[in-house]
Amino acid sequence: MKRIVMLAAACAVAVPAFAQNVATVNGKAISQQSLDQFVKLLVSQGATDSPQLREQVKQEMINRQIFVQAAEKDGVAKQADVQTEISLAREGILVRALMADYLKKHPVTDKQIQDEYNKAKQQQAGQQEYKVRHILVEDEKTANDLLAQIKKDKSKFADLAKKNSKDPGSGANGGDLGWAPPTNYVKPFADTVGSLKKGQLADKPVQTQFGWHIIEVEDTRPVEFPPLDQVRPQLEEMLRQQALGEYQKQLREKATIK
Structure with a gap:
C-alpha cells in the first residue's frame, strides 16, 4: 500500500513537469515556454492568438527541430559558410533588439512631436502652391510653334x-x-513656376531633361x-x-577603432 501511495505521489509530481513540453522530437523537448514566445512574436507582428495559430506554430517548431537535427547530424551546421550566416x-538580431530597447527606454514625447510640428509649420508659412498645366514636346521649334498658337488664343491650350x-x-x-x-x-520647371503669377503663361519654352515645356500657372494659393x-x-517615426x-x-564615437 505504501508503494502505491509513493508511486501516485511521483506521478503527481511528474505530470506538471511533462506538461511544460508540447512535444518531443527524437528525445529533444519543445517547451510550452518556447511555443508561447513564438506565438507572442507573431502576435506582435499582427497575428491573432488562437488555437489554430498555436497548432500551426507547434507543427512549425516540430518541423524545424526535425530539420535542425538532420543538419547537425549531417555536419551542415559546421560548414564555414553556414557558421558565417549564423553569426x-x-x-542582426542583436542590433535590432538593441535599437528597439533604446527606443523603449527613450520614447518620443508629445512635446517633441508638437515642437517638430510647429517648426515645420513655421517653415512653410507664407509658401504658395500652384495649379499648373504644361505641354511637353521633343524640340524647341515645336514648343515655340505651339506657344505662338496659345499666345494668340489661350483656349487652345x-x-x-x-x-x-x-x-x-x-x-x-x-x-x-x-x-x-x-x-x-x-529645378528649371520649378523656377519658372515660382516666377509666374496667377493666369500667367511663360513667355518662352523651358527645357528640362524630359524635353521642352510650355508652362502656364492657372491659379495660386497659400x-x-x-x-x-x-x-x-x-x-513620430522621423x-x-x-x-x-x-x-x-554616439556608440561609434565611443568605440575604439584601429
Missing part, C-alpha cells in the same frame, strides 16, 4: 496638350498637373498645412529615426 543572423504633349498623364487632361508647390518639379493629428505618425541615428553615432 550574421545573430548580429487644352486641345494642343491632348494632341501634342509627350506627358501621357497630364496630356490626356489638357496638360493639367493639379496643385503642388514648386519644389515638386525639377500652402494649407495639415493638422497635427494627420501627420503625427510621420513626425523623430524615432533621428534618435536612433544619434544613438548610433
